[in-house]
Amino acid sequence: MDRFSNTELRTERCILRPWRNADIPLIPPLADTRDISWNTSFRFPNPYDEKAAQRMVEWSRDGAGVNVWQFALVAGGELAGGIGTTRNSDVETHTANVGYWLGTRFWGKGLASEALAELVRYMREETDVEQLTATSFGWNPGSRRVLEKCGFSLEGVRKGVVRKWGRTTDLWIYGQVLKTERPAALD
Numbered sequence: 001m002d003r004f005s006n007t008e009l010r011t012e013r014c015i016l017r018p019w020r021n022a023d024i025p026l027i028p029p030l031a032d033t034r035d036i037s038w039n040t041s042f043r044f045p046n047p048y049d050e051k052a053a054q055r056m057v058e059w060s061r062d063g064a065g066v067n068v069w070q071f072a073l074v075a076g077g078e079l080a081g082g083i084g085t086t087r088n089s090d091v092e093t094h095t096a097n098v099g100y101w102l103g104t105r106f107w108g109k110g111l112a113s114e115a116l117a118e119l120v121r122y123m124r125e126e127t128d129v130e131q132l133t134a135t136s137f138g139w140n141p142g143s144r145r146v147l148e149k150c151g152f153s154l155e156g157v158r159k160g161v162v163r164k165w166g167r168t169t170d171l172w173i174y175g176q177v178l179k180t181e182r183p184a185a186l187d
């Protein structure tokens, strides 16, 4: 935890750093919109109030640097969103799942792709995670483009398994191998 709490990842325009308590009041003005949560699991709530923000910041610290690598994404000196990975469970603990979101006014500038590329590098070079997983709802082609630009490959599509607020769509499954020296998969 101590080592992770000092982690700061930098790209040309973004800083990725652990969440702080001071971020809590800044999160709902960015996150409290269905424009974002239409594209996320129910873990990213709507409405998104300060209590939800506090729960997220506390959750991001539980197992930080061991099972959880969650970052505030800062752009131009402002909190712009969040990005991170969480170790998968059971037989998949050598893998971690990626998630990211930006406040809508930060969309369309290439920030998610820039931040995700750096997160992938960090996970490859600084952690024991061998493989990344990610998912995207069928109605979210922009997120798939971000994944593909950052080296993820489409592994399959689960038809009609997502239902959110009365609408149903497919779940696109993505993956990326980080460590080539990992044990080979058996059939």
Ligand SMILES: CC(C)(COP(=O)(O)OP(=O)(O)OC[C@H]1O[C@@H](n2cnc3c(N)ncnc32)[C@H](O)[C@@H]1OP(=O)(O)O)[C@@H](O)C(=O)NCCC(=O)NCCS
Residues within 6 Å of the ligand: 035, 036, 037, 039, 040, 099, 100, 101, 102, 103, 106, 107, 108, 109, 110, 111, 112, 113, 114, 135, 136, 137, 140, 141, 142, 143, 145, 146
């Ligand atoms: C997904 C999200 C993080 C993207 O952030 P962003 O900073 O705007 O993304 P980028 O600008 O880095 O890249 C978006 C890419 O998708 C493309 N794109 C955007 N909308 C698209 C659409 N409807 N169809 C196809 N491509 C689209 C853009 O052109 C861009 O590709 P390019 O660089 O080749 O032109 C942001 O829209 C978001 O927060 N959405 C809600 C939450 C979410 O979807 N999270 C991911 C869950 S898997």
